[in-house]
Amino acid sequence: MNFRTILFSQYPALFLLAVLFLIAHLRVRKTSAVKSVLWVILFGVALAASVVCCFLGIQAELWTLKTLITLGFWSWFGVGVVLLFLVLRVVHGMEKRSSRRRLDKAMKQAEKQKEEEVTRARAEGAAAERERAEAEAAARAEEAAREEAARAAAEAAAAQDAPSGETAPTEANEAAEATTEE
Numbered sequence: 013m014n015f016r017t018i019l020f021s022q023y024p025a026l027f028l029l030a031v032l033f034l035i036a037h038l039r040v041r042k043t044s045a046v047k048s049v050l051w052v053i054l055f056g057v058a059l060a061a062s063v064v065c066c067f068l069g070i071q072a073e074l075w076t077l078k079t080l081i082t083l084g085f086w087s088w089f090g091v092g093v094v095l096l097f098l099v100l101r102v103v104h105g106m107e108k109r110s111s112r113r114r115l116d117k118a119m120k121q122a123e124k125q126k127e128e129e130v131t132r133a134r135a136e137g138a139a140a141e142r143e144r145a146e147a148e149a150a151a152r153a154e155e156a157a158r159e160e161a162a163r164a165a166a167e168a169a170a171a172q173d174a175p176s177g178e179t180a181p182t183e184a185n186e187a188a189e190a191t192t193e194e
Contacts, residue, residue: 018086020069025090026062030055032098 037051069075075082083091 016072017069017074020065020072020074021084021086022090023062023066023069024083024087025094026058026065028091028094030058030062032094033058 033051033055037048037055040051041048066080070077070080
């Protein structure tokens with residue numbers, strides 16, 4: 013066997029490759045025009061190479077049209093190599109899809125955790141805001157109570173400073189007396 017015989021024996025492998033290129037074209041034709049054209053071109057090249065190898069083998073009298081279907085070792089070897097690459101490509105595609113699925117799942121989980129953290133932070137912020145508002149309200153109430161106590165203490169002090177039998181008139185009492193006199 014020489015190299016020329018091995019090369020011409022590859023017509024079944026090239027035909028199988030052409031069929032695989034056609035299948036690839038049919039898969040991507042609606043998603044990508046560039047890839048679709050590339051697969052059609054590769055399909056045409058592989059089909060043409062298959063036909064050329066077949067007829068060059070007939071011309072070199074390696075086989076005849078009647079014995080064309082009977083494949084030799086090198087033809088089966090080429091078909092095996094094409095099938096090996098096909099299997100590797102399918103396995104790689106499955107691994108890629110699985111990896112993409114795991115990545116999408118991890119991204120969704122991270123997004124869900126982030127949303128939970130934001131919700132938790134909002135709840136903590138709202139609780140802190142409520143506590144601050146309650147503290148301010150308590151401080152205002154306490155301040156009002158202190159002012160009331162200071163006013164009551166001032167009135168008590170004024171009452172002690174007044175002569176012993178009378179109570180100290182307040183502004184309200186003075187205003188009431190002024191209206192009754194008129």
